[in-house]
Amino acid sequence: MKKNVDFFKELLSNRCAVSKKLLQNMQCDYFSIEQDNMGPAYIFEVRTRKIMQANQGFFALLKYSAEDVANLYVDNLIVVGQQELVNAIEGYLNPGLLQTPLRQYRCKDGDMLFIESTVQVGSIDNKQYIIVQMQDVTECQQIQNHLRLAAQVFDSASDGIVVTDIEGIIQFANPAFLQTTGYSLEEVLGQTMSLLKSGKHDKEFYENMWHLLKTSGQWKGEIWNKRKNGEIYPEGMVIDSIKNDLGNVTLYVGILRDLSERVKYDEQIKYQAYHDGLTGLANRRLFYEKIHDCVLMAKRYQHTVAIMFVDLDGFKSVNDNFGHDIGDLLLQEVGKRLQGCVRETDIVARMGGDEFTLILPEIVIKTDANKVAEDIRRVLHEPFVLNGFSIIISSSIGISIFPDDGDNEELLVKKADDAMYRAKQAGKNTYKVHGE
Numbered sequence: 001m002k003k004n005v006d007f008f009k010e011l012l013s014n015r016c017a018v019s020k021k022l023l024q025n026m027q028c029d030y031f032s033i034e035q036d037n038m039g040p041a042y043i044f045e046v047r048t049r050k051i052m053q054a055n056q057g058f059f060a061l062l063k064y065s066a067e068d069v070a071n072l073y074v075d076n077l078i079v080v081g082q083q084e085l086v087n088a089i090e091g092y093l094n095p096g097l098l099q100t101p102l103r104q105y106r107c108k109d110g111d112m113l114f115i116e117s118t119v120q121v122g123s124i125d126n127k128q129y130i131i132v133q134m135q136d137v138t139e140c141q142q143i144q145n146h147l148r149l150a151a152q153v154f155d156s157a158s159d160g161i162v163v164t165d166i167e168g169i170i171q172f173a174n175p176a177f178l179q180t181t182g183y184s185l186e187e188v189l190g191q192t193m194s195l196l197k198s199g200k201h202d203k204e205f206y207e208n209m210w211h212l213l214k215t216s217g218q219w220k221g222e223i224w225n226k227r228k229n230g231e232i233y234p235e236g237m238v239i240d241s242i243k244n245d246l247g248n249v250t251l252y253v254g255i256l257r258d259l260s261e262r263v264k265y266d267e268q269i270k271y272q273a274y275h276d277g278l279t280g281l282a283n284r285r286l287f288y289e290k291i292h293d294c295v296l297m298a299k300r301y302q303h304t305v306a307i308m309f310v311d312l313d314g315f316k317s318v319n320d321n322f323g324h325d326i327g328d329l330l331l332q333e334v335g336k337r338l339q340g341c342v343r344e345t346d347i348v349a350r351m352g353g354d355e356f357t358l359i360l361p362e363i364v365i366k367t368d369a370n371k372v373a374e375d376i377r378r379v380l381h382e383p384f385v386l387n388g389f390s391i392i393i394s395s396s397i398g399i400s401i402f403p404d405d406g407d408n409e410e411l412l413v414k415k416a417d418d419a420m421y422r423a424k425q426a427g428k429n430t431y432k433v434h435g436e
Contacts (some may be wrong), residue, residue, distance in 0.1 A: 039133055046089060046128035049074040061136060063108040079104040079112065092119050092130055102141070105134075114141035160256040166249055168192045180235075180258050182228035193254070196225040198232045209239075213252070217241040222259065234259040276350040278328055279335035287349035287357055291409040294347075294361045298402055305402040306360040306369035309416040310338070310376060313394040313428040315354035322389055329386045330393070341375045357413070366401050366433075373397045373431035381429060394429035396420050405434050 040057035044050060051072040059065060064072065078085060080103065088100070100117040107113060113136055120131045154161055160177030164170050170188045178185060181196060188195065201224065213219045220238040227233060235256050242251040274286035282290065291307065298305045312334065319327040331354065338348045338356060347359040360369055380395040398419030400406065405415045415434040423432040 039135060041131065041133045043129055043131045044074050046093070046130060049085075049089070051077075052129065058134070061107075061113070061134065062105060063111075068108065077105050079106050089130070092121055093128065100132075102137070112138075114138045160254075160258070162188075162193070162254045162256065164193060164252045164254070166252070168194075168252070170195075171251070177256065180227070180256070181225075187228075198224040198226040200224040200232065213239055213241065214249075217249075225256075234263050276335075279332050279350050281335050281339075281356075282347055282349035284349065284351050287347070287351065287359070288409055288413075290347050290349075291359050291412065294359055295402055295407070295409055295412070298361070299407070303362045304364075304366065305412075306358075306363050306366070306372075307400045307402070307412045307416040308358040308360070308369070308373060308376075309398040309413070309420040310356040310358065310380075311396050311420055311424070312354040312380070313396055313424070315393065318391060318393065322386075322391070326386050326389060326391070330384055330391060333384050333386070334380060337379045338376060341372060341379060357416070366404075369399050369401065370431070370433065373399055377429060377431055396423035396428050397431035398423055399431060399433045401433070 038055055038057060040055065040061040042054035042058050043052045045052055051069050051074065054064070054066075054069055054072075062077065074089075075082065075085065080088075092100075100119055103115050103117065105113045105115045116135045116137050118133045118135075120133075122129055122131070154174050157174060157176055160180050161174040162170055162177050163172045170191050170193065173185060173188055178188070181188070183195075209219050209221075218238070218240050221236075223235055223237050224232055225235050236259050237254055237256050239252055239254045241249045242253055244250050274283060274289075275281065276283045291305075294305050297303065315327065315330070318330055331350070334354075334356065335348065335350065338358065342348060342358060342360065345361060347361075349357045349359075351357055358372075360372060363369055376397060377395055380393065382392075384391045384393070398416045398421070400412045400415040400419060402412055406412045419432040419434040423430050426432065
């Protein structure tokens with residue numbers, strides 16, 4: 001028996017420096033692990049995987065007591081599938097010192113630790129034993145996990161992230177940033193953020209940005225940037241200063257969100273709020289806002305403005321005889337013909353039903369409005385061919401003039417409407433000017 005113990009001591013001392021004092025004596029197949037200069041360690045029997053001996057470092061680390069060892073197995077410690085554990089132990093049975101993979105250990109109270117181990121294999125009385133010396137790397141592993149998680153978040157973030165030095169030179173960028181801008185990582189590294197300048201902001205805008213960043217440590221707002229293909233797009237941006245342990249700024253991190261879809265959505269909502277859904281013309285709300293603005297400008301610069309009210313003659317019979325689908329197509333075509341009769345600066349609106357209005361700002365003489373009204377009367381009386389049907393209608397048009405007929409939008413529209421009814425009373429398919 002003594003011979004076997006001596007052999008085991010010699011085996012350990014020759015093959016592993018950390019095991020020079022692992023074994024001191026043997027009592028009934030139990031080994032005693034010395035405590036001096038030792039980290040946490042334990043010995044288990046290969047066949048049963050039962051823990052035979054453990055030292056104080058082991059108890060302190062995993063929170064077991066010496067009494068617990070009597071009923072403790074490797075399976076209780078290492079968080080791994082049984083077959084994987086069996087395969088690992090079989091891999092240790094080759095002679096020599098082995099560095100094991102990182103393993104997760106379960107403490108007695110349920111806490112989890114990450115452990116790196118060095119193992120030594122030996123045999124006594126035809127039984128194989130493995131001595132495991134443990135090193136707690138939980139804190140290091142947690143840091144690595146946090147870094148790995150941060151890297152995953154960085155790579156998978158839907159917002160663009162860019163890191164620059166204090167001079168604004170790009171050090172790194174995530175895939176979302178590259179996808180949004182259209183550049184590759186190689187193309188942006190070493191470049192400044194001016195690579196994205198759209199030209200829509202003046203020098204003062206960027207000076208204010210840097211001032212806030214340097215005085216408060218952060219800038220956030222909306223900015224227009226430019227993609228590699230030249231497309232200019234809106235972006236929400238937050239830039240934060242990153243300081244070292246001495247409190248000095250070493251990096252800037254920008255988080256950028258492409259606002260193109262939001263802006264398109266906002267524009268769509270705004271368009272729907274101000275435009276007629278059937279014809280795409282300005283609606284009643286936009287018409288009154290525009291006429292208000294035109295009157296203000298006319299008062300300031302002494303311009304003449306004409307307001308027209310156009311009502312379709314016989315539109316009800318179109319709906320009755322051909323159906324509302326044809327009626328809708330007719331209204332759309334009327335809108336197009338009205339737009340063809342005016343300048344780009346003039347405004348055509350649909351007030352509802354078969355009523356349309358026009359604003360002619362800055363006409364030179366009052367009779368210019370008469371010429372436009374005559375053009376409208378003529379083109380609306382020409383046949384409309386809709387789904388194989390030839391439809392002929394006419395229109396009654398009323399005109400009011402600023403400043404002669406009023407100095408506000410309500411009065412001007414009312415007088416144009418009154419003139420339109422006079423045109424209907426005069427036999428339709430004509431126009432009338434208020435006061436004439």
